[in-house]
């Protein structure tokens with residue numbers, strides 16, 4: 001567990017009637033840490049993200065962010081969804097400036113727009129600031145969503161499969177940008193993904209959920225790849241295939257056949273498959 005974690009999830013559970021979607025979740029996120037959550041469909045990933053965002057109440061447990069219990073949505077926690085939810089009648093600049101106004105209502109228009117433009121440029125959309133969402137590609141819209149989320153300078157960024165609707169090329173470019181921006185700004189991030197390569201590229205820690213109902217955290221994989229990663233030569237690092245194989249084996253086998261007899265949810269099992277040289281021979 002992280003010492004003095006920024007986010008502390010303690011015994012979180014969600015039930016519908018008699019059925020627990022997930023239960024006994026304990027995990028932490030340190031300040032500036034990038035955490036990915038992986039698990040099969042229906043194990044409750046979006047529900048967990050919504051609980052962290054304050055958009056949904058858990059049935060049990062508490063979530064502390066910065067030492068305070070979450071009691072609803074907050075501008076301190078920005079969410080980026082799969083779909084962009086931009087206001088179609090507003091330009092890129094106005095969409096972002098609108099969010100800036102909600103954060104700093106006292107700022108005058110010029111200050112709001114200058115601040116918004118800084119983040120639009122950060123995601124490489126400086127030339128499209130005056131365009132309307134209908135004039136943008138899917139990747140560009142998602143960039144606006146990222147600029148909007150970052151522009152309010154949240155203490156934490158929550159992302160629910162933000163790149164899953166994009167083509168592979170655009171997804172790769174945006175992953176690189178998110179990696180660069182999050183490192184530059186030491187952003188604390190919680191992200192759901194189905195893509196193991198995306199998780200290895202971006203995450204410091206990867207939380208693995210077993211299948212629902214009654215999903216639990218099976219283990220937390222520590223990403224031992226150096227932090228200055230880049231997509232092009234990720235696979236050349238000796239830890240890469242060890243981590244990748246470990247994650248895929250989990251999704252294929254271990255997520256279904258999880259042994260709860262020795263399982264202590266209060267002490268999540270941390271693993272470092274990147275350092276495990278016995279998996280070497282499994283490299284393709």
Ligand SMILES: Nc1ncnc2c1ncn2[C@@H]1O[C@H](COP(=O)(O)OP(=O)(O)OP(=O)(O)O)[C@@H](O)[C@H]1O
Nearest residue numbers: 016021039040041042043044045046047048192212
């Ligand atoms: N209102 C509801 N009543 C009953 N069950 C619900 C309700 N809302 C969600 N669920 C169930 O909760 C479970 C978790 O849903 P959630 O969307 O969090 O899963 P997920 O892991 O994010 O799935 P996916 O990867 O498909 O997005 C699902 O099995 C879903 O059927």
